[in-house]
Amino acid sequence: MTRVTLGFLGLAVLSACATPNEPTVNRSDIDRAFDEANEISALPLTSTNNLPTGAVTYKGQLGADISGDQKGSILGDMTMRIDFADNDIDGRVSNINLIDPDGDPNQRIDGTLQISGSETSGRIDAIASGDITAIDKEGFVADSEMRLTLDGDVYDDFAKGDAIFGSAEGAAEGDLNLDVDGVFFGVAE
DSSP states (O other), rough: OHHHHHHHHHHHHTTTTOBBBOOEEEEEEHHHHHHHHHHHSSSSSSGGGGGSSSEEEEEEEEOOOOEEEEEEEEEEEEEEEEETTEEEEEEEEEEEEETTTSSSSSEEEOOOEEEEEEEETTEEEEEEEEEEEEEEETTEEEEEEEEEEEEEEOSSSSTTOOOOEEEEEEEEEESSSSEEEEEEEEOOO
């Protein structure tokens, strides 16, 4: 009986030793994203008369502070397509990296957040949601559903309506519970 008990304990210890994905960002990537978000947020809003008339794809990132079961921040790649003729928004957030409280990239989180929403007179109202998987502090695989509200605006950078910026707030719930408070930003391709 002792051998069976030791075998089960050994399996339990082994299952707690999941290996996190290597992060795909470094400190300079994080600094660059922070600087770009600040630059875009200082740009002038696009007036309703100067909004693009067709579909525009914006490439950028979503970055946020997180609290809860993990502390620190996240940084992911974002693609958002806004069809100004139909007022529809779609896109995704992928390549999400977890960054520890000291600013060091910790791991890449598996999963993609799908974006859907609408645009009205340059105002962005969307949701980014999907399932994510990370390795928690104890080394266990943790699955959660993340849902973020994206509220923002269209801005003028080099041309009319060629940048976007806004807030990204929400939570992840499941094996890993997180509160998320951050921003999204991007520029037209």
